[in-house]
Amino acid sequence: MILVLDVGNTNIVLGVYDNKELIANWRLSTYSKKTADEYGIEVIQLFLQNKLDPSDVEGVIISSVVPNIMYSLEHMVKKYFEVEPIIVGPGVKTGINIKYDNPKEVGADRIVNAVAVHEIYKRASIIIDFGTATTFCALTFNGDYLGGTISPGIKISSEALFERAAKLPRVELTKPQTLICKTTVSSMQSGIIYGYAGLVNYIVNKMKKEMMDLGEKEPFVVATGGLAKLIAEEAKSIDKIDSDLTLEGLRIIYEKNKEQGF
Template identity: 60%
Template sequence: MLLVFDVGNSNIVLGMFREDKLSYSWRVSTDQAKSSDEYVILINQLLQYYDLKPESVEDVIVSSVVPDLTYTLELAIRKLFRIYPLSMDSGTKTGMQIHYDNPKQVGADRIVNAVAAYEKYGGPLIVVDFGTATTFCAISDTGEYLGGTISPGIKISSDALFQKAAKLPRIDLVKPGRVICHNTVSSMQSGIIYGYVGLVEYVIDKMKKELSDGSQTITVVATGGLSTLIASETDAIDVIDKTITLDGLKIIYEKNKEGRTPESIRSEEMLPEKNLQLEA
């Protein structure tokens, strides 16, 4: 089986593929303070819940936008699975031409999403990822990554109000059902959620005009934890695909797996309890 890791600023999403099917997935909080041994324990507990054993994992691929955590997590993978994981970097084959002033600056998650979206839905298309930041990515009809837009995520916007305005409370991101509200909490919920819907619709509309002369149908795909919340308030989003990043990692792994034999990827790192040596 193939284990994939999508390491984001707020969450780490793991997926287990058996052949071409995503059989299991987990979401845990990103914690840069955790050690590699703590991640070993956490990942092993997730596997044990479904009666999965570390030796059932044949290979691993990691996409990370948190540089300070990447090495820690890769070390945990070597300890638990005894595998050197395949990491998304500038040398990874994606099959997608990137039109960016500096292609290395494009977040790995954005490229992974774009590859999966084009493979699954064709082009031209726009991928909107509602994460810590909300990213809008444009892909041409021939599968080229054309660039995009980055805006503060919904939770960042909500937290900013709470942190910077002394009298405003922290709120849950729940639709109040109306825009003209009669209390502070509902007013904040209305402004953040419905205001964000307006942001999404405007950016998508502008991107569509830059992508096409109107003769082509442009598919808009949304992903990320809060995609359902926003998509329920707008017709600008055509598809919600919560597993697109995991699917993209599987697709990219297939493009890069040549030469990754069991012998070439095996690490000498063992489980911590097997390495434990007591000093007299």
């Protein structure tokens, strides 16, 4: 078995693979002040609750956009799983070519998603990740990561509206039945959900044009992240929702580097 960890600003998503099969996955809150032991106890407990033996883990790979949590996580892996984790970053083989002006600026999660899409879908693609921020990434058929766009995440936008407008309440992120609403709560939900769908469609259409101007065929649009399904119901530019995309990318990178004796 291998353990994969995707560390985001809000959550840590963990997955356990038996060969190529994802047999368990969990979500923990990202909290940089937790110690290696605190994370270790949590993760081991998750294994035991799912009747998995932690000693069967032969490898671990981590991608992270939160640098100050890595000391605890790396030491947790070494202490509780007795393996040296692979950290996605410079020197790790991915199979894609990063065309950013400074490749080190690209978030590890964006690289991992691009690897998964390149290996699974094998076509020019636009990858949308609905996380704390929403990222749009352009990937060519040949595996060139061209760059992309970063916008505030849906929850960030919603919280900003609540915090900065005195009379507006915090609302649940659900889609109202109509665009024209008759209550403050449903009006806010309408603006957030339908407005964000419009943002997605506009950016995707513009990115498609730029990529096709470079000679690519019309890109395939893959979305991932917790709110992907909610937005995809209205953003018709999204072709596919792949909720396990990042975990699958981590597994693929692990295999590439295992073969090379990383």
